[in-house]
Amino acid sequence: MKKIPIDCPCCEAKLTVSKLVCDACETEVVGKFSLPLLMQLTVEEQEFVMNFLKHSGSLKEMASQMGKSYPTVRNILDDLIYKLKSIASTTT
Known part of the structure; x- marks a missing residue:
């Protein structure tokens, strides 16, 4: 499945949604609609969030599943939290 692009391929500005269609x-x-917060993440970041939820927030389980150390997974989460806060602050 193709991922919706979030940045303009020409100037790299953030894209907005302009049309929704009922199948x-x-x-x-x-109209002009902003992308939902989680859709503004990379595919890898979205997968991390989904795994975080699937593991009920257990970074220990995620580290085991990902084959990474707990501190590494904690750092990935911290970076993601920072990115989400940054995106949220620019859209409000």
Whole structure:
């Protein structure tokens, strides 16, 4: 499955959604919508968040599953938290 691009391929500015379509009845909603916070993450970061939730927030279990040390996984989470806070502060 293709990932929705979040940055402009020409100037690297953030992209916005301009059209939503219902597959069932083909209703179209047109406007300017920002991407949801989690969609602004890379695929790898999204997968990390999903694994974090699947493991009920257990970094120990995630470290074991990822074959990494606990401090490494903790650092990945800390970096992700910082990124999410940065994105959130620019969209409010």
